[in-house]
Amino acid sequence: MPTWQCxxxxxxxxxxxxxxxxxxxxxxxxxxxxRYLSLVGEDGWCIHYNAATRQCQIYETRPxxxxxxxxxxxxMFGIGPEALDEFAIACCEQQIESIYGDPSPELTRFHQAVYP
Known part of the structure; x- marks a missing residue:
């Protein structure tokens, strides 16, 4: 079973x-x-996302x-711990594809991490 990871x-x-x-x-x-809506910048990205480094500036204290x-x-979703990895992987795949496309280096790296 694959394990989700960032x-x-x-x-x-x-x-x-x-x-x-x-x-x-x-x-x-x-x-x-x-709180969520207060974090959305004019471009749709989180106001705490650093596009240059591609990292969260408040990672340790993020909501x-x-x-x-x-x-x-x-x-949030009624997903128990036993289904977390599968659900989170599907969410990430969908989000990465919608932002960067399929194929993309980001999706390839994600797949390499969760399906070693």
Whole structure:
């Protein structure tokens, strides 16, 4: 079974454009949704995403909805720990493809990391 992992200097998940995620209110609480929307820059990217380094500038203190961990995914999507890897991998593949295309170096690196 593949194991989800973040691929350094990808940043696809930092593209927060709410028009790409019309169901936000179905999995974020009202305060989370407000926080999420406050992070979206004019270009649709998180205001804390550094495009030059392709890294989060607040990684250690990022909001819970930015974290791929069992309690977060259980609360937001009803996904139990046993299904986390499969669900998170599918989410990342979809997001990476929508931002960078398929094929892309980012998607290739992601696949190399989760399907060694």
């Amino acid at each position: 691929v350094q200097q990808c940043g696809a998940c930092c593209h927060l454009d709410p028009t790409d995620r019309p169901d936000l209110a179905s999995y974020l609480t009202a305060p989370q949704l407000e 819970d909805f930015c974290r791929v961990q069992p309690d977060t995914f259980e609360a």
